[in-house]
Amino acid sequence: MTMAVWDYIFFKDAPLPKNTKIPKESLDLMRKSFQFWYPVDLRVSGKDLIQNHLTFYIYNHCAIWPKEEDKWPKGIRANGHLMLNSAKMSKSDGNFLTLTESIDKFSADGMRLTLADAGDSVEDANFVENTADAAILRLYTFIEWVKEIIATKSTLRTGEHNFHDKVFVSEMNTKINQTDENYCKMLFKEALKTGFFELQAARDKYRELCSDSGMHADLVTRYIETQAKLMSPICPHVAEHVWELLGNKTSILHELWPVAGDIDETSIKASNYLMDAAHSFRIYLKNHCAVKKPKKGEAPKPEKKPNKAVIWVAKEYPKWQHVILTTLKELNGPNGLPDNKEISSKLGAIPELKKYMKRVMPFVQATRENMERIGIEALSVGLPFDEAAILLENKPYLLNTLDLDSIEVKYTDDPEAPEKTREDCAPGQPHVSFSVETGVEASFINPTPHNGLFTVSATLADGDTIEKVKAKIAKEVKAIKDLSSLKLWRYKDPIVGPRSIPVPGDHESKCVVLDNTAILKVDVNAVTVELVSNGKNLPIGTKLIYTYEK
Structure with missing residues (x-):
């Protein structure tokens, strides 16, 4: 040589x-x-x-x-170097863990996931044993969920994709692109964040929004396949096991890396808007139900839980906010917005803002923070989607998450809109007002023996349809999943019928099934409930029957 x-x-x-x-x-x-x-x-x-x-x-x-x-x-x-439980590894201090010990304690994939989550930069990575324990639990939970889905796949929805299906597809495609980019940059912590944690968060949101209609079978299968492939470089053993659970005969190593399809950014923004709105509504509801501070000498009175809400949506920004956004768009340059002193000077010279000067700069600061989060779109004076349509389309989800009987969606240009709501409500920032809808308490008895469904109470309000009453019962009885299998019956004799000794099966001769479209007329003062039928009011009483066949 x-x-x-x-x-x-x-x-x-x-x-x-x-x-x-x-x-x-x-x-x-x-x-x-x-x-x-x-x-x-x-x-x-x-x-x-x-x-x-x-x-x-x-x-x-x-x-x-x-x-x-x-x-x-x-x-x-x-x-960087590797710390253990936020401290430097040292044999003399006893803060030490060998590779063999760690694999025996946390498993190979548990170790790999925790090491990937420990950090990527020149800063010292931190291996935390509690994080490793949580990683094992998370991987185990994912495997068990996959088993459950495979066992119940026949019960999942099929057919056309709805709004939430399309959003979930776009979110999966987004995570595929982001994870691929992070792997290429060797940012394993970020790849784990986008390809595991955030992808599972998208699945959880999809599952929550589809609680009524159910998840789509094909999309759930695609999610499991995508999740297994994206986590394979970090957790190869779990990915291989999940791949086998799906019935694949060849190794996941022979599979191609997932390729992202089209991404509908507007649908994703609409879905994120829905989740943010629902979160703000829950905070409004919590504040509404909070016990008000009583006057001196009086006992505190808890607010009665509301069962009705009106969601106010703005078609456009209030004039003063519109002026601010338009001005900020003009001032925005290559280096972003100028400092607040220059912005304040510019806005202070606009006559339309004189009345709102105390609220101008807080709004500017909120807009500046939105720009840091979502970019130039924060200066837009409109939304790329129909705000009211999104809320109406997802009314069942809002009713469920807020535990309400009814929700109305109205625009702030409605004459009934409160003045403060008109001033504060803006596109993407809906307001909600809660109220208690008065009604008559009715009891519904289940005559079917040995099925575990008992008597349930529901408040009947004037104008309720039988379909709406069914929804109220289903909200109280979680075992009722399919409203089409739920039947409501009225006694032919509303006075004597409820008083007779019940015999299993005799409701079919003593009662009449109520039509879903039938409307109730309720008199709260007289405590009466009538059925509006063929222009006549038929008294039905406050004791009724319900049956449910699974």
């Missing part, structure tokens, strides 16, 4: 060495191998080697190949 031999291997213009016993075929094979593997795409090492080994690593390549820059290293990645 003379200098001439090394020159021939390393330099593509070097002549064939003369005084060597190495066959030309072997020399050419070594040269080909070197040319194939160089340059090095990435050298990974510790941050403590930056000032010595890694620096001379660059110098050496530049010195050996001064005229062949294509042989120089393409990249260097330095990483």
Whole structure:
């Protein structure tokens, strides 16, 4: 291995060495191998080697190949050291964990997930044992959920995709793109965040929004496949196991990396708007039901739980906010918005804002924070989707999450809208007002023996349809999933019927099934309930029957 031999291997213009016993075929094979593997795409090492080994690593390549820059290293990645439970690892202090011990304690995939979550930068990564315990639990929960889905797949919805299906598809595609980009940058913590935690959060949101209609079978299968592939580089054993649970006969290693499809940004924004609105409504409801501070000498009185809500939606911003947004859009430059002093001076000179000067700068600051979060869209004076339509389409979800009987969606240009609501409500920022709808308490008896459904009470309000009353009963009896299988019956004799000794099955001769479209007329003062039928009011009393066949 003379200098001439090394020159021939390393330099593509070097002549064939003369005084060597190495066959030309072997020399050419070594040269080909070197040319194939160089340059090095990435050298990974510790941050403590930056000032010595890694620096001379660059110098050496530049010195050996001064005229062949294509042989120089393409990249260097330095990483920090590893801490254990937020403290430096030390045998003398007892804060130490070997690789064998850690795998026995947390499993291989539990270790890999926790190490990926510990950090990627030159800052010291932190391996936390509590995080490792949580990782094992999370992986176990995911596997058990997959088993449950496979066992109950026949009960999932099929057919056309609804709004939430389309959003879930777009969110999966978004996470595929983000995770792929993070892996390419060797940002394993970020890849774990987008490809595991955030993808599971998207699934949880989808499952919550589809609590009434159910999740789509094909999308659930696609989610499991995508989740297994995205987590495979970090948790290969769990990914392989889940892949086998899906019935695949070949290894997941033979699969191609998932390719993202089209992403509907508008649908994602509409879905995020719905979740943010529902969250704000729950806070409004909590404040509404909070016990008011009583006057001196009076006992505190809890607010009666509301069962009705009106959601107010603005078609456009109030004039003063519209003026501010338009001005900010004009002031926004390549470096973003100017400082608040310049903005305040500009807005202070606008006559339309004189009345609202105390509220101008807080609104500007809120807009500035929105810009940092979502970009230039924060200065838009409209939404890319129909706000009211999204709320109406998802009324069942809002009724369920707020535990209400009825919800109305109205625009702030309605004459009944409160003045404060008109001033504060803006596109993307709906307001809600809660109230208690008065009615008559009615009891519904289930005559079917041995089925576990008992008497339930519901408040009947004037104008309620039988379909709406069914929804009230289903809200109280969680076992009722399908309203089409729920029947409401009235006694033919509303006075004597409820007083007679019940016999299983006699309700079919003593009662009449109520039509879903029938309307109730309720007199709260007289405590009477009547059925409006063919222009006549038929008294039905406050004792009724319900049956449910699964």
